[in-house]
Amino acid sequence: MKNKIAIIIAITALLILILYSLFFLQTTLFAKDKIYLALVGPAKTESGQSIIRAVRMYLENINHEVNGKKIELFYYDDIEDEKSAEETALKISNKTKSLLVLGHYYNLTSLAAGIVYKRNGVPAITASSTAEEVTSNNEWYFRTIPNNRIQAIFIANYISRILKKNSVNIIFEDDDYSLSLFSNFEKAAMRQGIAIKNKWKINTSQDEDNISLEPILKSLSGGEVFFLATHASLGAKLAISLKNTGKQFTIFGDDEFSSKIFLDKLKEYSEEGKGIDYYSDGIYCVTPYMSAIASDKGHQFEKQFISTYGKKPSWEAACYYDAVMVAIEAIKRADIKGTRYLIENRRKIKDALDGFFSPENAIRGVTEDIYFNRQRDITRPYSIAKYSGKNLVASFVQYRTVSQETEDSEGLFEKIFKGEKIIIDSKLMKSTHIVNTWIDEIDFNNIDFNKSFCALTFNVSFRYANNFNFDSAAIEFKNSLEPIILGKPVSLSKNDIETTIVYKVNGIFKLMVDYSSYPFDSQTIAIRLQNKRDTIDKVIYLPDELKNKVTLSQNSIKGWDIKSQMIFENFSTKESSLGLPRFFDSKYRINHSLFNIEIQMKRKLYVIILNLFLPIAALLTGLYFALSYPLIFLMVFLGTLSYHLYLLFILPCNYIMGIEYLIFGIYLLICIFLLRWKFTNHGGYS
Structure with a gap:
């Protein structure tokens, strides 16, 4: 009896041990550790929601994963109150496994929470609080916005x-x-x-x-x-x-x-x-951020944000997108261990953030390259905006950070006196002129997609500050087949602040044609202009925010509908040594502001029916009747071949078009039907 009881106890203990291994050790020893982040701010406000969307979008871009570990984000609302902010900070510090905090939104809430984070060793990054004291007396608090x-x-x-x-x-x-x-x-x-x-x-x-x-x-x-x-x-x-x-x-x-x-x-x-x-x-x-004068990375961010959420991002969204980007980069470099090493991991992340201290190890953000000074702050220019009615538009002169290595120090004091350059915290910033640009009243004189060109007539206008030296001879149309010279303006108006000048342009422009989806393809007609002399740090050609839509003439666009139009600014790049020996081996990139208008066109429905459905339907119908009348197979084959050759003739391209897969399918059906007919009528090959 005693032996039986001992055996039962042993078996029970073994089962308990197995169950423990399966359900408990699996979650601790074998489960993949997660990385926890906290986001704190006024979650119920429009600004708070914009921040949440931006942070979520960045994490989705990296698949919520870093160094093989899943990232989990927790939201906290401090209800814009100091006491609540302090309580939230205590909860995050002591009752969660959060490695880093994004926030808080306001100065007072950041200061209150910062005391707690400093005491408990929790790194935090704010992208909205601007009080100097938030970071100056707290080695655990960082900021990605100028104070x-x-x-x-x-x-x-x-x-x-x-x-x-x-x-x-x-x-x-x-x-x-x-x-x-x-x-x-x-x-x-x-x-x-x-x-x-x-x-x-x-x-x-x-x-x-x-x-x-x-x-x-x-x-x-x-x-x-x-x-x-x-x-x-x-x-x-x-x-x-x-x-x-x-x-x-x-x-x-x-x-x-x-x-x-x-x-x-x-x-x-x-x-x-x-x-x-x-x-x-x-x-x-x-x-702190203005999408109209953002970098190329800023334009990509805005485009994705609008595509994802259906609205333009606020400056808070852009700045917190940068904040979470910096946080993730720090986590990548921190060599953190499992969640049991919470205190050590937080310290490692803080040290990694301290490591972003110079342009050489900066993080390329949406707002600008991000690296911290001794107070864990950043120094970069604000965007200057001016209200035109209730619309906030970029002022005619902006400042951008430039590398002192590439700037000629000769005449620096004179340029500072003139306002061409300023120095803040040893950072050199250079003035950039904004030229508000617009293209309107576009006439499509001739469009030949097969030869990849279009002849256009349009008006181009430039609106700029009166003290800006506008040079029409420097304007270059990047995708024109022949040089275009802006002649005498058709109109010129001027007030106490600005000048607006309009030119009439006739030109032939290159098209980038893509037939891969023919006949459901969309084709783009583009006009791109830049200043061939002055780089982007001197002049930027922005879409005029006081305009809203381009006027188009559709008289000569036979068989096409206007699908959409996009007007935007980015830059063109070329490499040069600038004549400086230090750039002889590694070329310096020179960027020119590029104004773009892209008009996307799609084929009219009747064109698709004539070019696709009727020919294919005719061939398939012929194939059906060929089952009863074998000689029709030859007619179908010749018809398919003729249609195929016709497409290759009118649509010259060196890749397979979508419609060709249908044609290949018809060829295959012809072969299958011929084999079927052969076996059905002759019982196989002799």
């Missing part, structure tokens, strides 16, 4: 060097964000030689409706410059008050003025009979 100090210095440089103003009035709030902008701007203005005429601090702890602007407005005269270092709500109120004086002021706002909230507040505060367009028109502001 308030950079923003203020940049605005002061722009007012002085580009707008050529030597005095300014400042209005700011009494909170940390505005005070930071104000103090940094004041210091930068002194260095630029800008006189601070007046400065007003507004106590927003009062009821906003009771804030009195009378003392400010009474002391004003026209032509003055105002820097509004405020949040969007007060900024809208101030802009309306300044506009209502009827005097002409230059208003320059901070990055809050580029937000949708600013326009919403303008609409809320606007007087009856005066819309948003009246109050917003002419206001300058900065934004």
Whole structure:
């Protein structure tokens, strides 16, 4: 009996051990470790949703995997509250296996959470909080957006060097964000030689409706410059008050003025009979990212975002796309272990982020190349935007970071004085002129897809700042078969700020024809122009954002419908040593801004029926009757061969077209039917 009990106990223990191995050890020893990331922000707001979409899109692009480990992303909403942000940070630090945090969105929530992350050793990356203190006193916090100090210095440089103003009035709030902008701007203005005429601090702890602007407005005269270092709500109120004086002021706002909230507040505060367009028109502001002047990688990001979500990405989406990209690159380089080594893994990722400290090991992001300084910040120019009505468009002069290796140091101080170059935190930035370009009233004089050319007549317009030296002789049409010279303009208009010039163009352009899907193919007619002398760091040809649609003449496009049209800017590239010995072995890439219009065309339905369905239907019908009348096989074969040769004659290409697979199928059917007929009528071969 005792032996039986011992055997039963042994068998039971063995079964328990087997079950434990199957269900528990499998999940711990043999299961693949996951990488956990946390994303924190105002999840219910439009900005928060845009951030979530961008981060999710990047992770989907890499298949939610890095170094063979699956990535799992958790979302947390700190409800824009410091206490909630602190509690969320504690939860992430102590109760989750998150290796890194993306966020928080606001300055106050980032500062509150940052204390917790520093204490618990959790790396975090923000792409929206701009307060210097977020990263300066916290070695665990990184930022992929320029901070308030950079923003203020940049605005002061722009007012002085580009707008050529030597005095300014400042209005700011009494909170940390505005005070930071104000103090940094004041210091930068002194260095630029800008006189601070007046400065007003507004106590927003009062009821906003009771804030009195009378003392400010009474002391004003026209032509003055105002820097509004405020949040969007007060900024809208101030802009309306300044506009209502009827005097002409230059208003320059901070990055809050580029937000949708600013326009919403303008609409809320606007007087009856005066819309948003009246109050917003002419206001300058900065934004961390602007798709119109983005890099090629930025254009790819925007295109994918629109394709995936059906709307344009916000600046927050672009910046957090970069943030998660940097996070993943750090994880790749950190050589992390399993989830049991959480503290060690977090430290390794933080060290990997510290490793992105120079242009040589920078991450090429959507906004710009990303690498950190000693304060774990980045230094790059903001985009300068200006409202045209309620539309935020790129200002005529932008700055871009350039390599000091490729820049001639001769005359540097003179160029800085002229505003052609500025230096912020030892980073050289070069002014780039924006030429708003548009092509309209396109006439299709002759289109020959078989010979891959089209003859077009159209108007091309250029809109640029009055101080820009526009040279029509430098304009080159990249895909024209013969050189096109812009002659005398058909119209020229000018106001105090800008010039618009229009030329009539006649030219023959090369087509890139693709018949692989014939007759369901789409063909593209493109016009591409660039400046053959000045590179992209000097001039950018942007699609004019004040235009919306290209006018096309369809009279001579027989057999075709217009499917879509795309107008965009990218760049063309060539390699050169620049005459510098250090580039003799590895060529330097020279980029020219390239303006493009692409008109996609599809064949009309009747053309598809005539070219595909009727011939194929006739051949298949003949094949059916050939089963009863064998001589028809010869007619079907000759008909198929003739149709095939006809297609090869009218559609010259050195690859197999889609329709040829159908023809090959008919050849195969002819062979099968002949064999069937042979065996059926003669009982096989003798």
